[in-house]
Amino acid sequence: MGFWQKLEQMDRRWIYLMVAIAVIVPFIVPADLPISITPEAQMVFDAVEAVPDGSTVFVVFDYYPSTIAECEPMARTALRHFFRKNCKVITLSNIPLGGPSMAEAVSRSVAEEFGKEYGVDFVNLGYKYGYVAVMTGMGTSIESIFPTDNSGTPLSELPLMSKVTNYKDISFIFEVADNSTADYWVSIVNAQYGVPMVCGTTAVGAPKYYAFVAARQFLGLLGGMKGAAEYEILIGHKDDAVKGMGAQSLVHLLIIALVILGNLGYFLGGTGRREKLG
Amino acid sequence: MTGLEIFQIWIIAFFTLALFSFMYKDNPLYKVAEHIFAGLTAGYQVGLVWHTVILQKLWDPMMGGDWWLFIPGILGFLMFARFWEKFSWISRVSLAFVMGVTAGIFLISQLHGLVLPQMQSTMIAASEAIDSSSDDFYYNQGELVLVDGTVEIAESVPATTAPADTLSAVDSLTVADSLADPIPAMVEPPVIEAFPRAILGSTSSDRDSVMVEGLDEVVLRSEFTDTSALAFGEFYAIKFSVKPAEGAPMEIVETNVYAMNGVSVTETAPGRFVAEYAYNPPDSLDAGVYHLGFETERRSVMFLLTIIIVVGVVSTLIYFYFSKEHTGALGVAAKVGIWFIMISFGAHFGYTVMGRVSLLIGRVQFLVEDWIGSFL
Amino acid sequence: MRTTIPIIVAFLSGLVLALAPFFREDNWFGGLKQELTEWLIIVGGFTLLLGVVSITRVNWTAVTRRKEGWGYKVLTLVAVFAMAIPSVLSPEWSTLFGRADGSIYDWLFVNLQSPMMATMFATLAFYIASAAYRAFRARSVEATILLITATLVMLWRVPMGEWILERLPGDIPYLLNTYIMGGANMAVQRGIIIGAALGAASMSLRIILGIERTYMGKG
Numbered sequence: 001m002g003f004w005q006k007l008e009q010m011d012r013r014w015i016y017l018m019v020a021i022a023v024i025v026p027f028i029v030p031a032d033l034p035i036s037i038t039p040e041a042q043m044v045f046d047a048v049e050a051v052p053d054g055s056t057v058f059v060v061f062d063y064y065p066s067t068i069a070e071c072e073p074m075a076r077t078a079l080r081h082f083f084r085k086n087c088k089v090i091t092l093s094n095i096p097l098g099g100p101s102m103a104e105a106v107s108r109s110v111a112e113e114f115g116k117e118y119g120v121d122f123v124n125l126g127y128k129y130g131y132v133a134v135m136t137g138m139g140t141s142i143e144s145i146f147p148t149d150n151s152g153t154p155l156s157e158l159p160l161m162s163k164v165t166n167y168k169d170i171s172f173i174f175e176v177a178d179n180s181t182a183d184y185w186v187s188i189v190n191a192q193y194g195v196p197m198v199c200g201t202t203a204v205g206a207p208k209y210y211a212f213v214a215a216r217q218f219l220g221l222l223g224g225m226k227g228a229a230e231y232e233i234l235i236g237h238k239d240d241a242v243k244g245m246g247a248q249s250l251v252h253l254l255i256i257a258l259v260i261l262g263n264l265g266y267f268l269g270g271t272g273r274r275e276k277l278g
Numbered sequence: 279m280t281g282l283e284i285f286q287i288w289i290i291a292f293f294t295l296a297l298f299s300f301m302y303k304d305n306p307l308y309k310v311a312e313h314i315f316a317g318l319t320a321g322y323q324v325g326l327v328w329h330t331v332i333l334q335k336l337w338d339p340m341m342g343g344d345w346w347l348f349i350p351g352i353l354g355f356l357m358f359a360r361f362w363e364k365f366s367w368i369s370r371v372s373l374a375f376v377m378g379v380t381a382g383i384f385l386i387s388q389l390h391g392l393v394l395p396q397m398q399s400t401m402i403a404a405s406e407a408i409d410s411s412s413d414d415f416y417y418n419q420g421e422l423v424l425v426d427g428t429v430e431i432a433e434s435v436p437a438t439t440a441p442a443d444t445l446s447a448v449d450s451l452t453v454a455d456s457l458a459d460p461i462p463a464m465v466e467p468p469v470i471e472a473f474p475r476a477i478l479g480s481t482s483s484d485r486d487s488v489m490v491e492g493l494d495e496v497v498l499r500s501e502f503t504d505t506s507a508l509a510f511g512e513f514y515a516i517k518f519s520v521k522p523a524e525g526a527p528m529e530i531v532e533t534n535v536y537a538m539n540g541v542s543v544t545e546t547a548p549g550r551f552v553a554e555y556a557y558n559p560p561d562s563l564d565a566g567v568y569h570l571g572f573e574t575e576r577r578s579v580m581f582l583l584t585i586i587i588v589v590g591v592v593s594t595l596i597y598f599y600f601s602k603e604h605t606g607a608l609g610v611a612a613k614v615g616i617w618f619i620m621i622s623f624g625a626h627f628g629y630t631v632m633g634r635v636s637l638l639i640g641r642v643q644f645l646v647e648d649w650i651g652s653f654l
Numbered sequence: 655m656r657t658t659i660p661i662i663v664a665f666l667s668g669l670v671l672a673l674a675p676f677f678r679e680d681n682w683f684g685g686l687k688q689e690l691t692e693w694l695i696i697v698g699g700f701t702l703l704l705g706v707v708s709i710t711r712v713n714w715t716a717v718t719r720r721k722e723g724w725g726y727k728v729l730t731l732v733a734v735f736a737m738a739i740p741s742v743l744s745p746e747w748s749t750l751f752g753r754a755d756g757s758i759y760d761w762l763f764v765n766l767q768s769p770m771m772a773t774m775f776a777t778l779a780f781y782i783a784s785a786a787y788r789a790f791r792a793r794s795v796e797a798t799i800l801l802i803t804a805t806l807v808m809l810w811r812v813p814m815g816e817w818i819l820e821r822l823p824g825d826i827p828y829l830l831n832t833y834i835m836g837g838a839n840m841a842v843q844r845g846i847i848i849g850a851a852l853g854a855a856s857m858s859l860r861i862i863l864g865i866e867r868t869y870m871g872k873g
Contacts, residue, residue, distance in 0.1 A: 010787075012784045012788075015780070015783050015784045015787055016780040016783070016784070018783075019779060019780055019783045020780075023779075033813035033814065033817075034813060034817070035813050036813075036816055036827065038831060039831065040831075064771065065767065065768035065769075065771040065772055066771045066772055066774065066775035067772075067775065068768065068772050069772065069776075096702055097771075098763060098767070098768055098771070101753075101760065101763050101764070101768075102768075104755070105755075105764070128695050129695050129698045129699040129701075129702065130691075130694050130695050130698040130699075132694075133691040133692070133694040133695050133698070134691075134695065136671070136674075136687075136691050137688060137691035137692060137695075139679065140679045140684060140687075140688045141688065144688060144692060145691070145692065145695070150753075151753075151754055183847075187851075192675060203811070207835065207839050207843060208843045208846075208847070209843075210835055210836055210839060210840040210843060211840050211843045211844040211847055213836075214836060214840050214844075215844075223811075224811070226811045226812065245812065245813050246813075248811075248812050249812040249813050249814035249815060250814070251779070251783070252808045252809065252811070252812045252814075252815055253812075253814060253815065254783070255782075255783050255786050255787075255808065256805055256808055256809065256815075258783060258786055258787040259786050259787065259790050259801065259805060261787070262786070262787040262788060262790060262791065263790075263791055263792055263801075266791050266792075
């Protein structure tokens with residue numbers, strides 16, 4: 001068996017090991033890599049900057065714990081950006097698995113950094129089943145959909161919510177999503193109620209949402225951990241996403257090398273030639 | 279770190295490694311973790327629905343007087359009828375209600391919120407490619423203050439945006455007498471930002487007029503960002519003007535990014551432009567305030583990108599949604615569609631790799647920083 | 655009756671919501687629409703419980719009949735009840751009950767469920783690397799287009815890769831973002847969005863009109 005054939009039939013666990021090493025090494029030997037800002041991330045930053053200070057905004061936690069590594073840095077950075085502008089933040093989630101818990105934990109920890117008070121500066125509405133019903137219903141009355149916050153406190157007892165009736169009182173929506181709920185925020189809320197919005201999404205979802213950016217339905221887009229890293233740099237608070245860029249770089253280069261090797265093996269090892277010959 | 283926190287980190291690390299162990303081969307430890315995970319996932323939803331739906335949306339409001347909520351309550355319970363074959367048809371009523379309401383919302387929102395805006399965006403791009411007239415007009419201005427022998431430039435002026443046809447809008451701005459009196463921002467947050475800057479020079483005064491010495495030229499520099507400039511051929515007409523506070527402009531230079539005419543314009547990064555114009559002041563100038571006007575006009579001529587977009591959208595729709603046999607002209611269009619789709623799927627694959635790797639990074643970050651870090 | 659009543663229910667409820675955008679929200683029709691959306695939240699909420707009951711039944715049956723791997727299924731059942739029972743008990747009795755910070759429910763979510771779910775998905779990174787090595791071949795023109803695009807995008811989206819691209823002639827990162835992501839990719843995604851949305855709208859109309867009945871199942 002020739003070298004290329006051996007290479008083609010390499011045990012997959014060697015590949016797993018290489019991937020593991022490529023991810024671990026940059027955490028042991030960190031490197032400060034220059035991270036460029038894409039126009040879409042700049043647009044997110046500019047759009048949030050343009051929200052008048054003190055406005056009431058939504059930060060929506062539409063992601064599962066599975067994508068916490070990509071989405072949480074975005075949500076965290078968005079909260080920092082809004083709190084820095086003294087915006088009043090209302091969080092909610094359409095995800096029945098962990099969404100409201102993550103919204104609670106993240107919003108409370110970021111609020112603590114800024115000395116923000118629950119009920120006055122931020123509120124977590126939590127979760128209600130059926131995102132289309134929730135999004136449609138909040139157009140008339142947020143309180144009728146969420147009679148209480150995530151902890152069961154009636155909205156009438158929260159000072160921030162006394163000023164908020166429906167979307168008319170919401171200046172901006174920052175959607176962080178790892179699934180198609182972002183589509184419904186666009187088609188139901190942005191289209192029918194005209195609330196401007198941006199979206200931070202996983203890398204898997206990002207290519208699709210270029211269409212929403214081009215149609216100005218999203219005023220900006222953060223795609224995956226790189227998008228989160230760009231946003232962290234833009235607000236001047238480097239965090240987990242920036243830290244992850246070293247490992248991200250190394251694994252991408254490894255995978256590209258594997259693709260090249262795989263193709264070399266395919267063509268030089270005879271499999272490709274055999275396939276072409278039929 | 280408290281004992282509980284250390285215990286928690288070890289628990290998380292144990293189950294993380296147990297799940298990763300499957301990468302070597304299937305084993306009992308992995309199975310234990312997998313089954314516990316499945317159970318917890320199901321259990322989480324019980325707590326969530328109990329509090330957010332049954333208590334907050336059904337029980338409490340009913341006790342508060344909204345007695346009619348017993349109707350959706352019964353509909354909800356009827357869902358469980360599907361566990362008994364004989365009565366399972368009853369659950370259809372509940373399901374039909376859920377489907378009906380959802381369909382009602384979808385019917386309009388999908389057309390109004392997705393189909394129309396996406397088609398509109400494609401058509402606008404096409405129409406802009408045909409009509410290259412200006413669509414947006416942004417202006418900004420700085421001030422050259424010539425007062426008793428000093429040439430200065432007013433501080434960076436807040437960026438402004440204004441509707442088209444407002445070359446004269448420069449006149450309507452407040453004339454600043456001092457540097458401490460900045461010109462207020464006009465309207466709306468900026469889309470294009472322009473910060474006029476100039477090189478300072480020195481002058482000597484002769485009462486009413488100023489002799490400009492050692493000032494061969496004033497470089498008027500306009501830096502602007504148009505992050506929405508995603509399109510090839512999206513060029514900028516930049517008008518530099520120098521005029522006294524009153525009276526006719528002394529000079530107006532019009533140029534654009536791709537046809538340099540005495541103005542150097544460079545794109546320093548995608549969507550970021552720097553335009554410089556060397557202004558040679560006349561030998562003498564009257565003392566006073568001079569406006570340096572920078573007007574940036576975005577002209578969308580998105581030839582190439584528009585062609586890509588229109589051809590891409592149409593050929594994709596043809597490939598995916600025309601069930602007629604792909605032969606002849608339709609076949610050619612479908613073939614083009616495949617190429618476009620391959621590009622998009624390639625991009626998607628690249629992004630998917632990125633996403634999956636990010637998730638692994640998250641776990642490794644925990645293992646290296648939190649777990650190993652806790653005992654190092 | 656078994657199909658007529660559901661069809662009437664779907665028709666009436668769908669009609670109200672479909673017409674709602676054309677009416678003011680503060681009149682009786684707006685009120686009706688709001689009531690129905692709230693009902694959907696309640697009725698739909700039970701569907702989540704349906705899934706839990708189903709999982710519990712399947713696992714319970716496997717345990718009682720001592721099917722293969724029943725020991726693991728005991729763990730699943732224990733986990734379901736460990737998470738569910740304390741969460742539905744009143745937090746007034748103990749801070750360990752309910753869903754708040756410090757409860758058993760929250761502890762299990764933060765320290766077990768959430769990291770395990772993240773790990774489950776993190777393993778996909780290994781599989782995708784292996785798949786890229788084994789299956790990503792330039793077998794045809796189309797496959798080559800896909801491969802080249804994917805490779806360029808992978809390079810572009812990371813700092814080290816971008817550094818490499820910047821050293822090549824032409825502004826490749828800019829071209830990638832403009833013509834690949836914002837051009838060809840955007841066009842295809844737009845085509846898919848338009849098609850899918852038209853499909854969803856027509857399916858909605860079929861459901862409201864009672865033409866589409868597959869959701870009811872057989873019988």
